[in-house]
Amino acid sequence: MIIGYVRVSTNKQDTESQEIEIYEYCNYNNLKIDKMLSIEISSTKSQEQRKICELKNMLHNGDTLITTELSRLGRDMFEILNLILELNKIGVKTIFLRQKELYGDEKHSKLILAIYAYLAEEEKKLISQRTKAGIEKARLNGKKLGRPYNTLNSQYDRDVTKIKELLDKKVPVKSIWKILYEEKGKSYNGLLWFCKKRNLI
Structure with a gap:
């Protein structure tokens, strides 16, 4: 079985571009997607909410998981590594379309995976720090933050x-x-x- 997993963090992003990327890869390599799991939810939510638990229950020895990049699978480097190692242990092949260097020798792939997961987590921290610094600077400059009073804006x-x-x-x-x-x-x-x-x- 070949399963695609797509996740975006907010309703301002679109799952369709990731789905297209996965389908194009499969078409080029004569593969057939059996199931596409697509979800719009923050990485800070639980594995169950992000359908990671459902994903693990579906995957078995000889199956393949395809996603655009490893950051789609976890909230931090430890969760990502544990999930990939868990899947590898039961014989599931993982393909990250934007990180093709992870497909090679097993030891080499594990090292690269650890580096990528670390960098992804550090980048997340850096973005958070920059955002907080920007908000604080705006406050100091007297800028009013947040949604204007009595206005409506919803994901729906x-x-x-x-x-x-x-x-x-x-x-x-x-x-x-x-x-x-x-x-x-x-x-x-x-x-x-x-x-x-x-x-x-």
Whole structure:
């Protein structure tokens, strides 16, 4: 079995570009994807929420996991390394499309994997530090931060037309959530709040 795994952190990103990259690789190498797991959720969430637990249950000896880069699989270097080593132990092949040097000799691949995971974690820390420094600088310069008072901005806005259509057809909010968002890890309460704030219900 060949499984693709795609994850983006926010609704401002799109899973489609990663999916296309994986499908193009498979087409070029005459491979067939049996299952594509795609999710929109932060890496800080649990493995269960990120479908990592589901992924591990699906993979067995001789299977292949394809993802665009190793940072899609974990929140930090230790989680990533443990997952890859766990999959290697049961005979699962892992392919990272943007890190092809990980496909070679087993010892060499493990070393490169450790280096990549370390660099990915350090880059995340650096981005966080820069963000905090930028916010602090803006505060010191008297800039007001955060969402303007009494304004609305939600991750559900891009689907508002579809949500309205389903509500017009008397589809319950709970059912809309299951149809559109349950597999993406979004909460039912979030959708319910959105519908109330938009006066949709």
